[in-house]
Amino acid sequence: MVRGISLFYKANSSFFRRVTLITSILSLVFISLFWLVILVAEDQMEVISLDHWLDAEARMFERDYQLQGTAADLPNHYEFDSYWSEEPMPLWLREYTTPGYYEHHLGPEDKHFLVRQHPSGKGLFYVVFKDNADDYLDEYESKLHLFTLLFGFAIMLFTVCYGVYMVRQMAVPLRNVVSKIKQMSPEQPSFVVEARFEELRTIEQALFDSKKHIAAFFQREQEFSRFAAHEIRTPLMVLQGSSELLQTILAEEPRCQKALLRIERACQDIALLTDTFLLLGKETIDAHHYQQLDLETVLREQLPLAQRAAISDTASWTIQVHQNIQLWAPQSFVRVVLINLLKNAFIHGNGELLVELNESQLRVSNHSSKERDSQGYGYGLVIVERICSRMGWQLDIQHQSVDFCVQISFSPEPKDTV
Incomplete structure (x- = not known):
């Protein structure tokens, strides 16, 4: 049935x-x-x-x-x-x-x-x-x-015409509701609740209230992006400038130099986070954010940084480049994805880390020493998933009893650029 x-x-x-x-x-x-x-x-x-x-x-x-x-x-x-x-x-x-x-x-x-x-x-x-x-x-x-034939035909014609009339009486108010649904986007002008029937008026009122909530949400998001671009980056620049100045002044103090290096790295991480989140929050990413990146070069830069997070002092890695990959993407996205995956592998891995580049795929695999943390280190795999989804990259995570493998297939063309 x-x-x-x-x-x-x-x-x-x-x-x-x-x-x-x-x-x-x-x-x-x-x-x-x-x-x-x-x-x-x-x-x-x-x-x-x-x-x-x-x-x-x-x-x-x-x-x-x-x-x-x-x-x-x-x-x-x-x-x-x-x-x-x-x-x-x-x-x-x-x-x-x-x-x-x-x-x-x-x-x-x-x-x-x-x-x-x-x-x-x-x-x-x-x-x-x-x-x-x-x-x-x-x-x-x-x-x-x-x-009987003529009367039946007349009755059928009248019934069909009456049915069409009644359908139009119902369809016109519904089409008005559909037209208001198309105006739900914040950039569209507002509309007036004007339905004559109580049920449709309730729907239009709900749409109107939702449009106001959506507009308010987008306004808060845009304000946050502006505040983050200015209020967060300005203190970061002050911290980085002060760190560089202190390194010059306290050049003969090893302990101070070590602390200042940690401060500088933290500032760089926060700056990278800020750029990444701001780009993820945008509906479209401007073309000037994109760069031609050599994935092997970026990967070799991030591996020593990620190795510092390893629990074992004997942690090592091996890179196998079958075919290098040239990416057209924001640099912050690529760095966040690589540093997050590599740090997760070093923290939760046991033994040698294997990194492979093959045509349009990046593969990171190792032996897992403990149960995988879904949040990962710092940015987390959730952020990696969002970046891959935004860029149109395919993320494949395989976690078995002792083996852990992450594979990313890069798309040839970026998405949502203007």
């Missing part, structure tokens, strides 16, 4: 066409039933009319027979043949020995006749319509058929 319904109601079908089709089918069904009723009523009317005529002729003969005996006139000999079972009669009539109204198919003819007890009390009396005498209603039937 569910399968039948799903086949009848196809996805993305037009509401207007669907209701028009259903209305037309219902009209056709009603007209068919109306036609059937007319045919049955016509047939019954003919039977009732013929039976009434036969009964009237038989009653008249019985009354005359009571008064005149055998001298009584038989039923109208122009329209009927009369037979008595005590006299010679057609053989097909002898099959009917019970009083009543009958119809007998005799070749191409339908014989209507009446069987009653003979007024004399002996045998049966038969009153049979002559050939074509019972067809006097044919002209009336033809007129009735024509009237």
Whole structure:
């Protein structure tokens, strides 16, 4: 049953066409039933009319027979043949020995006749319509058929027109609601709740409230992006400048130099995070953010930085470059993806890290020393997934009992650039 319904109601079908089709089918069904009723009523009317005529002729003969005996006139000999079972009669009539109204198919003819007890009390009396005498209603039937056809067509046409009118009465308000859905984007102008019907007015009000919430959300996001671009980057520049100055002043203090290096690296990480999050938050990324990057070069730069996060002092790596990859992408995206994956591998890995470059794929694999942390280190795999999704790169993560492998397939063309 569910399968039948799903086949009848196809996805993305037009509401207007669907209701028009259903209305037309219902009209056709009603007209068919109306036609059937007319045919049955016509047939019954003919039977009732013929039976009434036969009964009237038989009653008249019985009354005359009571008064005149055998001298009584038989039923109208122009329209009927009369037979008595005590006299010679057609053989097909002898099959009917019970009083009543009958119809007998005799070749191409339908014989209507009446069987009653003979007024004399002996045998049966038969009153049979002559050939074509019972067809006097044919002209009336033809007129009735024509009237029924025209009336049924008029009713169907009226029903279809009325159905189309009613569908339009429902479709126009729904189309207005659909047009307001297209204005939900923040850059589109606002709209007015103007539906006449309560249900549609409720939908429009919900759309209007949602549009205000969306506009407010986008405004907060844009304000945050502006604040982050200025209020976060400015202190970072101060910290980096101060760190460089302190390194010059305290050049002879090893402990101070080590602390200042950590401060400088933290500032670089925060700057990288800020650039990445700001780009991820944009609907489209400007073309000037993209650079032609040699993935092997960037990878060799990030591996020593990521190795510092390794738990084991014996951690090592191997790079196998089958075919180098040239990427057209924002540098911050590529650095975030690489440093995150490599740090995760060093922190959670045990033994040598294997990095492979092959055509358009990067593969990082190692032996896992403990259960994988879904958040990873720093940025986390969630951020990597978002970057890959934004850039159209395919991310494949395989984690078994002791082996952990991440593979990224880079797309040849970037997405969402202007």
